[in-house]
Amino acid sequence: MTKKIQVHELPVGVVGLGLMGSSIATCLLIAGHPVVAVAPISADLDHAERRIREHLSRAQQEQLIREAPDYYFRNLTITEDYQALQPCGLVIECTIESPEIKKTVYGKIEDVIAPDALLTSNTSAIPISQLQQQTRHPERFFGLHWSEPSHTTRFLEIICGEKSDQTVAEYLYALAHYWGKEPTLVRKDIRGFIANRLAYAMYREAFYLVENGYATVEDVDRACRNNTGYWMTLVGVFGWMDLTGVPAYHTVMKDLFPTLSNSTEVPRLIDDIVKAGGKGVANAHGFHQYTPEEAKLWEETYTEFAYDIRKLALKYPADVVKRKLGEQGGSGTSGIEGEIE
Ligand SMILES: NC(=O)c1ccc[n+]([C@@H]2O[C@H](COP(=O)([O-])OP(=O)(O)OC[C@H]3O[C@@H](n4cnc5c(N)ncnc54)[C@H](O)[C@@H]3O)[C@@H](O)[C@H]2O)c1
Numbered sequence: 001m002t003k004k005i006q007v008h009e010l011p012v013g014v015v016g017l018g019l020m021g022s023s024i025a026t027c028l029l030i031a032g033h034p035v036v037a038v039a040p041i042s043a044d045l046d047h048a049e050r051r052i053r054e055h056l057s058r059a060q061q062e063q064l065i066r067e068a069p070d071y072y073f074r075n076l077t078i079t080e081d082y083q084a085l086q087p088c089g090l091v092i093e094c095t096i097e098s099p100e101i102k103k104t105v106y107g108k109i110e111d112v113i114a115p116d117a118l119l120t121s122n123t124s125a126i127p128i129s130q131l132q133q134q135t136r137h138p139e140r141f142f143g144l145h146w147s148e149p150s151h152t153t154r155f156l157e158i159i160c161g162e163k164s165d166q167t168v169a170e171y172l173y174a175l176a177h178y179w180g181k182e183p184t185l186v187r188k189d190i191r192g193f194i195a196n197r198l199a200y201a202m203y204r205e206a207f208y209l210v211e212n213g214y215a216t217v218e219d220v221d222r223a224c225r226n227n228t229g230y231w232m233t234l235v236g237v238f239g240w241m242d243l244t245g246v247p248a249y250h251t252v253m254k255d256l257f258p259t260l261s262n263s264t265e266v267p268r269l270i271d272d273i274v275k276a277g278g279k280g281v282a283n284a285h286g287f288h289q290y291t292p293e294e295a296k297l298w299e300e301t302y303t304e305f306a307y308d309i310r311k312l313a314l315k316y317p318a319d320v321v322k323r324k325l326g327e328q329g330g331s332g333t334s335g336i337e338g339e340i341e
Pocket of ligand 1: 016018019021040094096097124125
């Protein structure tokens with residue numbers, strides 16, 4: 001079993017306080033870390049504190065945490081000064097998806113942190129092996145891929161680049177359980193990591209079905225929600241095949257795989273929307289039709305849903321059956337208390 005980690009003795013830096021930086025900072029505060037939140041651009045100072053406070057207020061309302069936001073704010077420093085990162089044993093970079101900007105930010109971080117402090121990126125898709133080339137100590141660099149809103153989701157990918165130290169990756173894997181995560185360790189760097197590769201394979205097929213007239217956007221979404229949407233919080237793809245009978249999948253694959261889309265083009269349907277300025281519910285222009293009121297309510301409904309699905313995910317963790325049999329600690333988790341409430 002992994003040695004207990006004293007989270008309150010491990011200050012963590014978050015650099016970049018946009019959408020994700022704010023919710024990651026919230027997650028770390030809830031877990032008990034002192035958090036140094038660095039705003040690389042002054043505009044972050046206009047919204048970061050408000051966003052983190054709103055996340056904590058909602059988390060209290062939803063009984064994810066017991067204390068009021070001020071209790072957690074005692075552990076938070078928000079600043080534009082990179083020097084404040086000096087005591088941090090771990091820094092999470094969360095700036096826009098640009099290798100050039102991230103490189104500049106790494107320079108500023110590495111000027112300040114200790115040589116053995118860990119440096120990580122929340123990049124969605126830039127290969128970790130590429131990003132770590134831009135740092136002075138590539139062996140202490142990893143991908144930490146969160147999903148929004150980070151303080152309620154159970155997902156976290158820990159990604160090793162070619163030069164990352166695998167032993168340290170195991171430490172990050174253990175640490176992630178203190179953040180309420182059920183993490184995934186990506187042992188070899190690959191574009192898109194795990195979850196996005198799986199999801200984009202499905203997105204590509206969805207476009208193929210709609211663009212070729214087999215079904216509408218609405219029908220594809222309904223099938224997705226009521227099929228995979230029903231079982232995926234309990235089991236992954238391999239668990240699902242085990243649960244429902246492996247040989248049938250073997251039979252279907254032979255005939256179905258050759259018919260699936262393997263297009264390498266960006267689909268026309270999404271290209272048209274993006275070129276017309278469509279962003280989805282953010283501006284009420286996406287694949288579905290929305291009035292501005294409906295779009296706003298979708299955002300609120302997603303926040304509400306994030307808390308509900310979290311409750312279900314906590315009721316059915318990956319080792320649910322082992323737990324039922326009283327064999328805790330023998331599976332994919334480190335045996336550390338994972339839940340943060
Ligand atoms: N939004 C998601 O759901 C999501 C999910 C997983 C990973 N990510 C990744 O997380 C990172 C941040 O995404 P986000 O959604 O929080 O974006 P965001 O646009 O909300 O925030 C971006 C932040 O980047 C920083 N920034 C902007 N311009 C900068 C500059 N010139 N120099 C230095 N810093 C600058 C600022 O702190 C800004 O708040 C990206 O790499 C993104 O791919 C996002």
